[in-house]
Amino acid sequence: MSQRLLFIIFLSVLFSANLFSQTEIFTGIVKDKKSHQPLAFVNIVSNNGFGATTNIDGKFEVNINEKSKTLSFTYIGYKALSYQLEEVSDEHIFYLKSKTFNLNEVEVFPGINPAHRIIDSVLKHRHLNDPAKIKEFSYVSYDKMNITVGIDSLLTKDTISLDTNQMKIRKFVEKQDIFLLETVTERKYLAPGLNQENVLATRVSGFKDPVIAFMISQMQSTSFYEPQITIFSKKYANPISNGSANKYFFLIEDTSFTERGDTVFMISFRPKVNTKFEGMKGFLYINTHKWAVQNVKAQPPDDSTGIAVKIQQAYKLIEDQWFPYQLNTDIIFNNMSAGNSDTSFPLIGKGRSYIREINLKPGLKKKDFGFHEVEIEEGATRKKGEFWREYRVDSLTDREKETYRVIDSIGRAANFDKMATTVQTLLIGRIPIWVFDLDLDKFIHYNNYEGFYLGVGAHTNERFSKVIKTGGFWGYGFKDKTAKYGLDISLNLHKRSESVLMLDAYNKVTASGEVEFFEDKYQAWKTDNFYKFFVSRMNKTVGGEISYSFRLRPARDFKWNLGFSYNEKTAFEDYYFTSSDLDFKDPTTVFKFAQLKLGFKFAFREKIIETTKGQISLGSKYPVVWFNYYKGFKDVFGSEYDYNRFDLKIQKTHHINFIGDFTWRIMGGVIFGEIPASNLFDGNGTYRPFTLFAPFSFSTMRSNEFLSDRYVAIFLTHDFGELLFKFGNFKPQLLLLTNIAFGSLSHPQNHHNYEFNTLEKGYYESGFLVRKLLNLQVYDLGLGIMYRYGPYSLEDTYMNFAYKISLYYAF
Numbered sequence: 001m002s003q004r005l006l007f008i009i010f011l012s013v014l015f016s017a018n019l020f021s022q023t024e025i026f027t028g029i030v031k032d033k034k035s036h037q038p039l040a041f042v043n044i045v046s047n048n049g050f051g052a053t054t055n056i057d058g059k060f061e062v063n064i065n066e067k068s069k070t071l072s073f074t075y076i077g078y079k080a081l082s083y084q085l086e087e088v089s090d091e092h093i094f095y096l097k098s099k100t101f102n103l104n105e106v107e108v109f110p111g112i113n114p115a116h117r118i119i120d121s122v123l124k125h126r127h128l129n130d131p132a133k134i135k136e137f138s139y140v141s142y143d144k145m146n147i148t149v150g151i152d153s154l155l156t157k158d159t160i161s162l163d164t165n166q167m168k169i170r171k172f173v174e175k176q177d178i179f180l181l182e183t184v185t186e187r188k189y190l191a192p193g194l195n196q197e198n199v200l201a202t203r204v205s206g207f208k209d210p211v212i213a214f215m216i217s218q219m220q221s222t223s224f225y226e227p228q229i230t231i232f233s234k235k236y237a238n239p240i241s242n243g244s245a246n247k248y249f250f251l252i253e254d255t256s257f258t259e260r261g262d263t264v265f266m267i268s269f270r271p272k273v274n275t276k277f278e279g280m281k282g283f284l285y286i287n288t289h290k291w292a293v294q295n296v297k298a299q300p301p302d303d304s305t306g307i308a309v310k311i312q313q314a315y316k317l318i319e320d321q322w323f324p325y326q327l328n329t330d331i332i333f334n335n336m337s338a339g340n341s342d343t344s345f346p347l348i349g350k351g352r353s354y355i356r357e358i359n360l361k362p363g364l365k366k367k368d369f370g371f372h373e374v375e376i377e378e379g380a381t382r383k384k385g386e387f388w389r390e391y392r393v394d395s396l397t398d399r400e401k402e403t404y405r406v407i408d409s410i411g412r413a414a415n416f417d418k419m420a421t422t423v424q425t426l427l428i429g430r431i432p433i434w435v436f437d438l439d440l441d442k443f444i445h446y447n448n449y450e451g452f453y454l455g456v457g458a459h460t461n462e463r464f465s466k467v468i469k470t471g472g473f474w475g476y477g478f479k480d481k482t483a484k485y486g487l488d489i490s491l492n493l494h495k496r497s498e499s500v501l502m503l504d505a506y507n508k509v510t511a512s513g514e515v516e517f518f519e520d521k522y523q524a525w526k527t528d529n530f531y532k533f534f535v536s537r538m539n540k541t542v543g544g545e546i547s548y549s550f551r552l553r554p555a556r557d558f559k560w561n562l563g564f565s566y567n568e569k570t571a572f573e574d575y576y577f578t579s580s581d582l583d584f585k586d587p588t589t590v591f592k593f594a595q596l597k598l599g600f601k602f603a604f605r606e607k608i609i610e611t612t613k614g615q616i617s618l619g620s621k622y623p624v625v626w627f628n629y630y631k632g633f634k635d636v637f638g639s640e641y642d643y644n645r646f647d648l649k650i651q652k653t654h655h656i657n658f659i660g661d662f663t664w665r666i667m668g669g670v671i672f673g674e675i676p677a678s679n680l681f682d683g684n685g686t687y688r689p690f691t692l693f694a695p696f697s698f699s700t701m702r703s704n705e706f707l708s709d710r711y712v713a714i715f716l717t718h719d720f721g722e723l724l725f726k727f728g729n730f731k732p733q734l735l736l737l738t739n740i741a742f743g744s745l746s747h748p749q750n751h752h753n754y755e756f757n758t759l760e761k762g763y764y765e766s767g768f769l770v771r772k773l774l775n776l777q778v779y780d781l782g783l784g785i786m787y788r789y790g791p792y793s794l795e796d797t798y799m800n801f802a803y804k805i806s807l808y809y810a811f
Contacts (some may be wrong), residue, residue, distance in 0.1 A: 028092030042075045056326040117249035121291040129292040130225035138362040140390045147179035150348040178400040180205045185428030193605040196369045201378040201383035206411025231651040237657040239269045262289040292322040374609040435464035442473040448536035449665045451479025484508040505544040512537040513682025517626040518561040519601045530694035534686040543567025563597040576678040594639035601627040623652040643673025660720040668712040681708040693804035700788035707756040711743030733771040761791035782806040
């Protein structure tokens, strides 16, 4: 009789014995002996072959029968534990003691590292197991986050040994947490990438604004199959992505078996020694059924930012499809503590996401999706106890109830929601005061034409009306010695579709040759707007505009803008314009334009969160497209120019594992018709020998050096991030830049008293920046050099260099 047959008979006897024995379920929870924190994915096996694994909360259920005598607990980094089932206990809590554990990279494998074969199999089957590759699905998630003080060391001490400060902190933590939030979210997904998250309920201690809860719940990627894993908005190279075997060290640590008979390999991973990239360390639990991730524990290898984050994810089979069902996020805020200078304890956060009601065939249609990827249901903040009891995994503890009671009362007294509203409006350039929002960009700004500008601007806010918004501005430029002013009124016709009708009247100055898109919003701290500091040629502009912006649900990735404007622009200094198209041949210094505008912004699968204050965009993984079309009309209110103008902008950032972020922007435009320089294309030059760096502009090009009625500009930037240089907390970032432009001008003879060149031969500049030479967290400073070369390089070599100081903000 063969060994194979004997083995099969042995298994048959074993399973038969178990099958006909009476079984019962033994439940418990496994915790760390020192910290008392639950341990996820601990292997548990009985002496007669029954087995289980703790879930992400450290809980387990294992079948036992009368032949089950012992349970063995094994976990990497901890001493094994054997439990005699004869010992009766009402509360089955098991504590494992940690032991010194180091990943030993000096492992010599004959041939290929066996762990690599497993990782390769996971990569080959990734398209089968990635939830984003499923045709459709829906589920409901319950998310919960507690923030408290990490006092594990105090809890194990006798109270007699604690000083007054320690005792005070211990009593506080035993009574309540610092912060608590809960959300219930319904998610729908339809390939490719159409996603909808409806926040059904939310509760935040001290706050009523639901967006706070949702933003915190988005701390980690939902799936571990993306090339980069996002933790706290930072992207890390996934250990199961292409090329990971060259950067990560993998080691098979343990093997277990499931009730189905599948093998589960526990593989540790960490960045290889002397590699520099944004990586993680942790453990992968790979199930041989479809070679899928069953469980994962991961964290960045260092916490130099002052915040240490650990994530855990658990997957289960649903209709033979692996799907996540629980996510954990543990945070230690080492730079935030409670206590005094002698004794302090870090704040810690514990986030839990439980996914339920998973449906892999919900029968979704595009019409089932709203205007935005994230929408908050009416009444989400007013859900009662019955609703919460349905979705909570466990009832609120006394500590959690006390947290809500105390922090809610403090929040009402201190008006936390008003503070949150103020922060939100400040980030978009406004200060809320009663029924008004003050517009910060209308108070002070600078450019080379107006000099310093001082003024005031304000609009009514939702406290005045949720439908009507009206406001205006007045200001004075101390260099051009001219006052500017304007008024506008808008009607919010439908909030979710962002349908707004606006009427605007103004007497101001506009930059000559500037290209703007309707979604561009000026904010002085937005680096894309730094080029405005260098504007030296502007036109006095008097006129008005009526516009309507909106979204359509079937094509929600588009935001549209329709408008009609009329304005009169005064020539810059002694410039004048002539054209054979004009009815009169005299030089013209006042230009009258009447134009119809159609514009859109297209961001495929853009993640937009609808809030009580408007919409917040978290961006898109795909190229974003902006487009404008203008039709100029002659003889409308005395207008003089008949033309067609097209503007285009496309931008994308590629997050490339082990290399960094590559960003490109392409801009182009064409004008059919003869019009003055004020409405043509400027080269967007920002040259000064040593000055502020303005992204997406030409650093070595002089202001107004070129003029075009058709052009294309390409801006290329590669940011290596922290991949190249790390010296403790000093982590400068190297950026490589190249900018290119081509253009032409059809009727240069029409423009008088204006010295300019054209771009037929191609303009080129390249250089580098080193960011974070001084990192102050809120913003960072750096230095750089740009060099001009090619057909338009200057004769004196030193004139081709521009030296830059970079300024980037953290928000």
